[in-house]
Every structure is written in C-alpha cells, then in structure tokens.
Amino acid sequence: MIQRNDLPPLLTGMMATLVGVGLARFAYTPLIPILVLQGWFDASAAIYLGAANLLGYLLGALMAHRLSERFGARQLLAFCFISIALSFFASATPGSFAWFFFWRLLAGITGAILVVVGPSLALTRAPIARRPVVGPLVFCGIGLGALLSATLLPLLIQYDLMWSWLTLGVLSLLAGFICDQGLARLPPAATIAAANGTGGGAPVLSIAIILVMLAYAMDAAGFIPHTVFWVDYLAREQGQTSSAAAAQWAMFGAGAIIGPLAAGLLVSRLGWHRSLATGYLIKCLAIALPLFASGLLSNSVSSFLVGAMVPGLVALTSGRLAELGGPAEHKRLWGYATAAFAVLQAASGYAMSGLYALLGSYQPLFALGSALLGLGLLLIIFSGRFQPAASPRSL
Numbered sequence: 001m002i003q004r005n006d007l008p009p010l011l012t013g014m015m016a017t018l019v020g021v022g023l024a025r026f027a028y029t030p031l032i033p034i035l036v037l038q039g040w041f042d043a044s045a046a047i048y049l050g051a052a053n054l055l056g057y058l059l060g061a062l063m064a065h066r067l068s069e070r071f072g073a074r075q076l077l078a079f080c081f082i083s084i085a086l087s088f089f090a091s092a093t094p095g096s097f098a099w100f101f102f103w104r105l106l107a108g109i110t111g112a113i114l115v116v117v118g119p120s121l122a123l124t125r126a127p128i129a130r131r132p133v134v135g136p137l138v139f140c141g142i143g144l145g146a147l148l149s150a151t152l153l154p155l156l157i158q159y160d161l162m163w164s165w166l167t168l169g170v171l172s173l174l175a176g177f178i179c180d181q182g183l184a185r186l187p188p189a190a191t192i193a194a195a196n197g198t199g200g201g202a203p204v205l206s207i208a209i210i211l212v213m214l215a216y217a218m219d220a221a222g223f224i225p226h227t228v229f230w231v232d233y234l235a236r237e238q239g240q241t242s243s244a245a246a247a248q249w250a251m252f253g254a255g256a257i258i259g260p261l262a263a264g265l266l267v268s269r270l271g272w273h274r275s276l277a278t279g280y281l282i283k284c285l286a287i288a289l290p291l292f293a294s295g296l297l298s299n300s301v302s303s304f305l306v307g308a309m310v311p312g313l314v315a316l317t318s319g320r321l322a323e324l325g326g327p328a329e330h331k332r333l334w335g336y337a338t339a340a341f342a343v344l345q346a347a348s349g350y351a352m353s354g355l356y357a358l359l360g361s362y363q364p365l366f367a368l369g370s371a372l373l374g375l376g377l378l379l380i381i382f383s384g385r386f387q388p389a390a391s392p393r394s395l
Helices: 004-023 026-037 043-071 073-089 097-125 128-137 140-157 161-184 189-196 207-222 224-237 242-291 296-325 327-359 363-386
Strands: none
Touching: 004 026, 004 073, 004 097, 004 128, 004 140, 004 161, 026 043, 026 140, 026 161, 026 224, 026 242, 043 073, 043 097, 043 224, 043 327, 073 097, 073 161, 097 128, 097 296, 097 327, 128 242, 128 296, 140 161, 140 242, 140 296, 207 224, 207 242, 207 296, 207 327, 207 363, 224 242, 224 296, 224 327, 224 363, 242 296, 242 363, 296 327, 327 363
C-alpha cells in the first residue's frame, strides 16, 4: 500500500517516466499513420523520424549521469521537461524532415535523461523498506503517457493534427511542474544514506550485472516492432481504421500501467531474478503472437502483454541491478544499463526501418523481435548462476 511519505519519490519518478518515454517517445507511435495520410511525410520518412528519437535516447543515456552530477538533478530535469514541451510545440505545423528530425532527436536526448535520473532519485531517496514498492511504481508513468496519447490524440486529430502536438506540449509542462513539486519534498541524500547505512564506492561490474545489462539490450532491440511500428502495422497492413488501431494502442497503454504493479507482486513472491526471467518469457511470446493470429482477441492480448512488459521489464531490471550492485550505486549502474539499452534500441530502430523499406512488410520484424527477447531470456537464466551469496546492499 502507498504511504504518504512515498508520494515525493513517486511523483518525481513517475512524472519523469511519463514524459521521458510515455510522451516523448510513445506519443509519436499513433501519429505515424496520420502523418502519412495527411501528407506531412511519406511512410519511410515518418518511420525514420521515429528512429531519430531512438538515436537521441542513446545520446541522452550516455550523458545523463555526468550531467546530473555537474548541474544538479532539479535544474537538469526542469531543462528536460521544457525541452520536450518545446519539441512538441515546434512540431505543430508541417515542416521539413530536418526540422522534425532535430526536435525528435532532442526529445530523445532529454527523455533518456529523465528516465535515468528521475527513477534513480526516487529509488535512492526512498527508505530501504519502501523501495520494493516505490521502485516498480515509478515506471507506471510510461503506461500513463501511452494511455493518454492513445485516448486523447484520436479525439484531437479529428479537429487538426496541430492540437495533438500542442496538447502533448502542455501535458509535458504540467508533468514537469508536478515532478518539481516532488523533487522539492524529497529528503536530502545524506539523510537517506545515513538512515539506510549505505555509502559510496565504485560499482562492481560483476558477471551477473553484465549479463543482466546484455539481456536488457536484447529487450531494447526486440520490442521495436510493437513500440514503433504497431499502430502503423494494424492500420496499413491489417487494414484497420485509425480509431481501431488507436484502440489497440490504448490497450498497450493500459497494460503498461498494470505492468509495474504486476512486477511488484511477482517480486514479492519470486524475487527479482525469477521475476525478471518470467517477464522475458511473457514478452517473447507476446511479440510473436501476431505471427500466428491477427484477430481482435489476439491483437488485444499482444498489445496488453507487450505493453505490460515494457515498463515491467524496466522496473524489474532496475530493481535487479540495485539488488546486485547496491542502491548507492544504482544511478551509475542504471545509466550504464540505459546506455546499453539505447545503443541496441537505436541500432534496431534504424535496422528494422531499413528492413521494412526493403521487405515492405512488418511480419518478419515480429519474428526477429521475439527471437531477440528469447536470447535475453537465456542471458537472464544464465546470470542466475553468478548470483552472489549476499547482495552488496539490501533493497
């Protein structure tokens, strides 16, 4: 159960993930077929603009830890929220590919910084006893952002695409204000460190940690078909209406809200390692489902389960790294993991965009994505063999 003292770290982390991924990235997915249909860009250009965000995510993940140490978390997060809002406002009218590429790239850079710094602040500033609750819940913001974009954008598009972009910008600013209120109420880092009995120290990249990070990179590469191409696949390859395809994206968003909650329940019963392996198995099967069935039920199950496991695996990976490396070094380790994630995400985004341009079909991409998640599952299972006898610092 959420306690009153949980609210500052929850608001800080949840608003960061809501805007950093839920809006800055996932809100673009349901807009792709509309951008194509209204003639802003052709299909190939629209998809490459989605990949520009992935490239930005890589750059932001590499810079996040160093920037947060140099400028301070509160100032850095405020800059990121404002930058993402500006990226939406700047996209409200048709423009050149280079113009949109720049703003999608900037949204990716600042979105990654939000995802690295915000959840890490939430986890490390929460007392040890509350971390299994706070850690997974901050990633509900991803699903909330996807659900907001799936429900609001189809209504706004009926009037003008401009209103969709402007609404996303306003939501980003509102979320930034709420995050700042949470940040202002966080306990000082020194107070938490003393209460928890934790200190600094260099993070140890054990074999188990490296394998978990490699698996996380496989997840990044494998979920591209659902998070970038899913709505366009449903609308143009399956022949669904824009509203029907958007409804599936809403199902994805609903799953993404439930995912971190389910992750928390799994951890309480199975522990971090077994819960993480279970999550990879579920996501592997859900990504493969469109290869075998294309009806309303199968699409809905695939949308919901992949949606649930997008933030679910993020939360489980974050918690597992904190378990293996210690919460005091979580931000650094989480930055490394996010950078590995971003490298494979960007590479996969561009590679799969190229494969689609070559093959003219999304179906092979689902097979490739499922195979990559299967590889990630094997890495997680193997990492359990290197489980230390006792974690460096307890969660």
